[in-house]
Amino acid sequence: MSSTWHILGAGSLGSLWASRLARGGKPVQLILRDATRLMAYEAAGGLTLIEHGQPTTLAIPAQTPDTQGPIHRLLVACKAYDAEQAVAQLAPRLAFDADVILLQNGLGSQDAVANKVPHARCIFASSTEGAFRQADWQVVFAGHGFNWLGDPANPLPPDWLDDLQACGIPHQWTPDILTRLWRKLALNCAINPLTVLHDCRNGGLQAHHCEVATLCAELVELLQRCGQPQAAEHLSEEVERVIQATAANYSSMYQDVAQGRRTEIHYLLGHVCRVAARHDCSLPHLERLYRRLVEHLNARGLPSD
Numbered sequence: 001m002s003s004t005w006h007i008l009g010a011g012s013l014g015s016l017w018a019s020r021l022a023r024g025g026k027p028v029q030l031i032l033r034d035a036t037r038l039m040a041y042e043a044a045g046g047l048t049l050i051e052h053g054q055p056t057t058l059a060i061p062a063q064t065p066d067t068q069g070p071i072h073r074l075l076v077a078c079k080a081y082d083a084e085q086a087v088a089q090l091a092p093r094l095a096f097d098a099d100v101i102l103l104q105n106g107l108g109s110q111d112a113v114a115n116k117v118p119h120a121r122c123i124f125a126s127s128t129e130g131a132f133r134q135a136d137w138q139v140v141f142a143g144h145g146f147n148w149l150g151d152p153a154n155p156l157p158p159d160w161l162d163d164l165q166a167c168g169i170p171h172q173w174t175p176d177i178l179t180r181l182w183r184k185l186a187l188n189c190a191i192n193p194l195t196v197l198h199d200c201r202n203g204g205l206q207a208h209h210c211e212v213a214t215l216c217a218e219l220v221e222l223l224q225r226c227g228q229p230q231a232a233e234h235l236s237e238e239v240e241r242v243i244q245a246t247a248a249n250y251s252s253m254y255q256d257v258a259q260g261r262r263t264e265i266h267y268l269l270g271h272v273c274r275v276a277a278r279h280d281c282s283l284p285h286l287e288r289l290y291r292r293l294v295e296h297l298n299a300r301g302l303p304s305d
């Protein structure tokens with residue numbers, strides 16, 4: 001099997017993964033949207049990773065989706081709302097033994113992708129690493145964190161985890177990846193929308209303790225109802241701890257809205273409300289929060305899907 005890492009989406013996280021893998025001597029191919037983006041990338045001379053203020057430029061080869069040739073390993077680094085369509089256009093190139101690694105935050109996009117490529121193995125990831133684009137083709141490694149990887153349909157780890165080890169990408173294989181993803185989703189739902197609606201940093205939510213606690217209670221109810229009791233354990237305490245530990249930060253959703261970027265609301269609060277409806281579970285405060293957030297986004301001309 002080819003050991004090339006095809007990386008779909010050269011944004012923040014895609015560039016971070018591509019740079020570390022290439023720096024570690026692993027074969028990497030970036031897949032860019034189209035010929036115009038490919039020309040711009042080639043003119044820039046490669047990807048620049050900025051770590052501890054130090055820039056390193058790597059001339060990683062790149063291609064477009066319509067390039068010929070099979071793909072055996074695909075790391076999907078698009079936003080959740082782009083992932084399904086982006087992977088669907090590569091479906092004819094995906095080999096029957098292909099692994100597709102999904103870095104998307106939230107839930108819902110992973111199953112949508114898996115339905116488009118039933119012949120591939122889809123591996124879900126939950127990342128707490130932080131990166132942002134300083135300019136086109138330049139990524140800043142902003143926050144050291146961790147990556148959990150797992151396949152809800154198959155507990156056996158893939159052999160390419162050795163590449164991550166060799167390249168210093170912190171990770172752990174877990175059979176409980178859905179618990180991880182649900183837990184992060186719950187944290188994001190309890191914190192991010194309120195920071196947008198109250199126009200505050202994460203620490204500003206300390207003044208809205210009761211509102212946060214009410215949302216946590218409903219999230220716990222849903223997690224227990226939908227078969228994720230472990231993701232519900234001590235949720236409220238962890239949310240309070242995260243609010244304190246990240247008090248000076250603006251949440252990722254706050255930053256998206258402030259910069260006029262589309263949010264991943266559909267895969268966060270939207271997913272929670274859809275799953276609740278499927279389980280006949282009434283969550284009045286989360287549902288109201290979702291409606292207020294949708295109104296807030298629409299009033300700013302931002303999509304809410």
Ligand code: NAD
Nearest residue numbers: 009010011012013032033078079080082086104105130131
């Ligand atoms: P990003 O917007 O920086 O990058 C996404 C890239 O995908 C963009 O360059 C976009 O042009 C590209 N793309 C979209 N459709 C494409 C297509 N059809 N073909 C080729 N490229 C395409 O996003 P990001 O911040 O890297 O986030 C990616 C995912 O990782 C999100 O779900 C996010 O929530 C999650 N995540 C990000 C971070 C972070 O620090 N940035 C941390 C944890 C999780």
Ligand code: KPL
Nearest residue numbers: 187188191192246251252
């Ligand atoms: O992950 C986060 C985000 O901003 O997206 C935290 C810091 C946990 C807040 O939900």
